[in-house]
Amino acid sequence: MRRDHRARSRTRRVWAAIALAGTGLWLSGCEEKNTYVPPPPARVTVAAPLQQSIVPALAFTGNTAAINAVDLVARVEGFLTAIDYTDGALVKKGDRLFLIQQNTYIANLDAAKASLTSAQAQQVNAAGEYNRQATLGKQDFSSQANVDKAKANLDMANAGVQSAEANLEIANINLGYTTVSAPFDGIVTRHLVDVGELVGHGAPTTLASIVQVDPIYVYFTVSEQQVLRIKEALAKGGQTLSDIGAVPVFIGLQTEEGYPHEGRLDYISPEVDPSTGTLQVRALLKNADHALMPGLFVRVKVPTRPVPDVLLVPDIAIGRAQQGSYVLTVNVDNVVEQKIISTGDLQGGYRVVRSGLAPSDRVIVTGIQRAAPGAKVDPQPAGPDDLPAPPGRPAAQPPAPATSPAP
Template structure:
């Protein structure tokens, strides 16, 4: 009984295998009989390519100065609008100048007194010298007059230094901006006593133009940058700094121009990155410290390369490829080495020739090794290609 059922099952299995083989043969025959399908082909276009890399970072103003008073006194007046732009030398605060003016007047009077003493002691010394020649004055009297004159001459230097110090303090009573930039809110109001060289600032000023953009380079990008800079220096470029394009978080285009002017002297062992800085012009003061942004820097020299639509590129277990239609209208797979992507176009570094007919539409209708009906077209590739964000 068991053997009978087994023989029936084996019979059905053999019949199924025969049917499957017949079906496969039928499909193969149908495939061989399928007519050639129309596909769109085009020659790759040559363009000058400049490769770039993109990073994120933040703007930072430099320098930033905390304004404090160099003298102690009562704050009399402030002469700026909070948050406005100030220029170097603009008056910011006035401390009550009356005590300092009184000190200047007192020191000036002391200088006059000292000068009068000098004149008197000088005249006495001259008389003593004349009398000494005739023997009508003792040596002790002469020495006393000489000492009095020398003391008066020395005291004028001290009085003059005191006057200069008093004038300096009076000058410090007017606080001016040491740099140009944007000023913060006032932290001490009028009428308060301010202390000389206090650690609590009256206000702060941050520079506006230029402003700096800080970001981190990965190790591979850092090496590429260093090699590009070395090539420029070897070529005699006196300014090897690389150009940079920067955009804000709400901007699609990178419309702000800058140059890389600093790289940290070592790679961070924990993150494997190098801090870099770009200097950006900011004449209108629009860019503000702390803003987030994107920066793109070019790596290497421009080179000529072929460009095809990115949709023409396929991927298999063997790598990236395009389908090329030969003069015999047979579609063949062509392995290629890809470059960067620029919008809807892809750079082909190797694997294609300018005369190749690349299949750009109808990949599903083309069988590798099969015949197709090529319909040539011309690619509309912009002269200037804008790279995609990394």
């Protein structure tokens, strides 16, 4: 019994040793599997600020207006006999649009011609009688009274001819009024009367309207300070406000990207409106394709004088926070830093940076969501697909990407 007890004790000690050895091996294996491996730095793309000369622009809103717009009216009475255009058609200057009954006015013209012929015959007769009486008077064969009477008859005959000529001219004018033609190139509205209607009875009758849309006006208002900036830009080129025709103006519709329509300043009001402190300004634009029509709400851009060596960064790289606008940059240790900047106008896909950024800074342009201030990143130079086209250059010529500074 005692021998069996000792054997069982040895067996328990052996199994306990084996269990302890297994536990050590298991713990050793767990320590190797749980070793922490930090993730690699986030990959971002960076680019140096673009530095170049730009032309800032003043932005306004305005409205288009027709350069000419008139009502076509019947100035003589008669029945409308023809409408020679299609509603909304583009017509040329001199094209006949309406025709009013002409027979009455042709008859009046013929009567005026006959009256003139009669008056001219009387004039010839009166002139002959006066010459005869004047000759006899010089020879004392006719009294002065007869000479004076012949002179008076001649004067009346001359006046009769002049009156007949005026009546003939009026008859010609009235006959011309029976034809209503286009006073300029333009688009004619729908007709307001139909063939067979009596027009011009008692007062002029509006038949339609015609609007000239090429060229076209754009009206907008500017402040006194903005006019002074335009004047300053002209002065830089040796010009004055009398040379406003040299100032370009760019127009964009609400549905268009940018400002595809170009024109020139045409007029600046000579006085400031005291109630608003603004001046009315007008631009003149070519509109051969009729892309613009009167009454449209448009965006207006007027360039000012160039500004050299301006820093520009892609607008997509700029964030907004409570402190203001900012960009994320990468320092020499590849650590992300946040820089508060002061921004200016938008130039294409770039934003002007007035302060807070240096030309040598590496600005994060993509991968911003993976970058946090104080974190280390893996910066890569930005490629052409990462950057917008620089202002004034084609998209195929992006600025050179930033490279990592030498350690």
